[in-house]
Amino acid sequence: MYGYVRPGSSQPAWLFPSVVIVVLILSVLPLARLAATGIAALADGGAIAVLTDPALWSATYYTLVTAVLGTVISLVIGCAFAFVLTLTDIGGKGVLSFLFVLPMMIPPQVTALAWVQMSGPSSPLLKALHIAPPLGSPQPLYSVGGIALLYGVQHAPLVYLALRAGLMALPRDGVEAARLSGATSLRVFRDIILPLSLPGIIAGAAISFVSCTGNFGIPAILGIPASIYTLPTLIFTKFSAFTSRTFGEVALLSAIIAVISVAGLAVQDRALRGRDYRMLGLSAAPVSFELGRWRFLAAPLLWLTVFFVFAAPFFALLAGALVPAYGVPLTFNTMSFNAFYEILFRQSVTRAAFANSISLASGTAVCLLVVTVLTAYALTCRRDALSRVVSRAIEIPYSLPGIVIAVSFILVFAAPIPLFHVTLYGTIWIILLAYLSSFFAVSLKPVVSAFHQLDPALEEAARLSGAGFFRRLKDIIVPLIAPAAGASVILVFLIACNELTISALLWSAGTQTLGVAIYNLDDSGSSDLASALSVLVVVMVVFMMLLLELMAKRLPRGVVPWRS
Structure with a gap:
């Protein structure tokens, strides 16, 4: 156990460096690549064509x-x-x-x-x-x-x-x-x-x-x-x-x-x-x-x-989904559920969009849950200047427009990854990484709030009794922060499932998300199908928000934003 846990601290020696590496990959590297490409464009004279x-x-x-x-x-x-x-x-x-x-x-x-x-x-x-x-x-x-x-x-x-x-x-x-x-x-x-x-x-x-x-x-x-x-x-x-x-x-x-x-x-x-x-x-x-x-x-x-x-x-959206074409008045004679049937059972693109969005949202929520629990633990144990810099680096991608994050990840992963010779651009994995970067701060906030409400004496007693880090995490920390962690998962899933700005630039054939599918359907003139898909998305949003409402009494104050 010597060297595994810092003396006088319940935090493992490897934890904070691991958090720093994750933040470097998700936040610092993409934004630094964006800055470097912009500077290179300025040096090559490309800025003149853009600025003029x-x-x-x-x-x-x-x-x-x-x-x-x-x-x-x-x-x-x-x-x-x-x-x-x-x-x-x-x-x-x-x-x-x-x-x-x-x-x-x-x-x-x-x-x-x-x-x-x-x-x-x-x-x-x-x-x-x-x-x-x-x-x-x-x-x-x-x-x-x-x-x-x-x-x-x-x-x-x-x-x-x-x-x-x-x-x-x-x-x-x-x-x-x-x-x-x-x-x-x-x-x-x-x-x-x-x-x-x-x-x-x-x-x-x-x-x-x-x-x-x-x-x-x-x-x-x-x-x-x-x-x-x-x-x-x-x-x-x-x-x-x-x-x-x-x-x-x-x-x-x-x-x-x-x-x-x-x-x-x-x-x-x-x-x-x-x-x-x-x-x-x-x-x-x-x-x-x-x-x-x-x-x-x-x-x-x-x-x-x-x-x-x-x-x-x-x-109005529901009415647009129930008519055969945009501009047709909604009456009992024109009302039809064909658009919903088409979206759910006939259109392979929309079915793939549902699968992609739900998979990406679920993967983002689960991955960030694991990362944010460890990150929140590390940041609340350390209260020095370096931990504040890491916290700020996590918040920056969420504060920037999604289009900037998308461009940053395109610049990083457009070429094959060195050593591995694997190309992520054009795959669903680049969207997942961009989501992890953009929604990291959303997932972290409720978990950090829960950690601040924990009594450190509980974990300290377990540590003095010989319980290792993962044992304390499983038996003490996770059960106490479970409501906030659950809210974090739902919030991230809700936001990621309906995202468009990032995926609009990162999607390719077979990786369309719900946001991209709605935009493409409307852009192609299929307003009835776009409206039907939008109605289903709104229903899903309301359901997830009601689920959060039911959990609200067990969550720390401020986790559910519309609640007192």
Whole structure:
């Protein structure tokens, strides 16, 4: 046993170096390869062709405009829901929070397809209700405003969750003191709550902006038909027209996306720098304001917003799946389940997509579970500068747009792996590795939260009694963190199963995922099949979220994001 366990520590000597090696492979190596390719392109003069291309500046302009507008919309919607659901006595908070967070869990291309089916002159649902615009009217969503609107709808839950976390920690005694001094609810909100909420608002805005910048599904469905290209869709088209300079060009384009994302996060840090937001006081119970008669206005507005954000698009998607072709009104005569039958039993491509997505999501969740349990153990045992660097390296891929991660892994694995002479590019394994890199932070967070709640005396007693590391892991640690580990598996499975941005660049024949299949079906004009597949994906998402809801009482606080 000598040398196996560090003296005075329960951590095996091999554990932290193993974690470092995994992080180097999944995070550092791909991003370093991307940076090296970009620098090489600059040195070879390839940057001049990229920087003088009008398509680059047009895509950059549309990326920034849609991201800024989408962030503003997400701030308005997300802040309104966060303040009302967290600080007031409105009824149905749990259901409203669950339904409001749903769009964040649904793939962006499904959101875009659902809204297309809900609006415009060819909407089967609007035709069935006899309120469709006249034929020949333009589709309003095929525009910068349409892309920004759906960005806002998709990412408003991110703002809601970021702000809600801060609101839950507001000092109740400070608010009560202001009330006893005669301050009105409006004055308390303006002078106490709003200033203390700024960190959550700014963090939500930064997360929303970065997510808008890297979103591929929404601008692919809404922008490409209108010749509106953002940087992610421009990279996608560059790969479609592959040349000898493609790798250098997409490396530079990916670097531009990364710079925009980092700039957004830097603005967040700048906005919070020099401000002291430490809160003193009791925060065990959240602050609560009585709405009184305003409840009769606030509740219908929230339910109406949830209806138009989730319910109406889903019904439009269902209507699009039940008609034989896009533009046919939904009636009892035109209703048919042929699209669902085709998707489930006849289309080999969609069956393969289901198998690939479920296999990739399951493999990612299980592999990350093993890795994150060991990583969380290592990081919580060590609290030095090196462990903080490793933690940051794990978080970076998740904070970057998926298109950047995809390009990074293409650059690393486009050529055969040295010594092994094995090529991963064009196989399902490169998608799995990219998923492991991108979702590492998602899997790690709930497990780390569970480790922080463990009493170290339990493991220390077992260690002093002679129990080895794996024995302590099996008998003490794993049973205690099992609920959080289960939530980690479900969260990763849920996100990975519906992913599009990464797999859009990494898929090849036979490795299509559900996100790619939905996009390809819609792009080929089979909107009924794309809608049917999207309905099945939404049902799967709701089922997985309900499963998390059932587990919520046994999980550490904050693991299930929409729960208090």
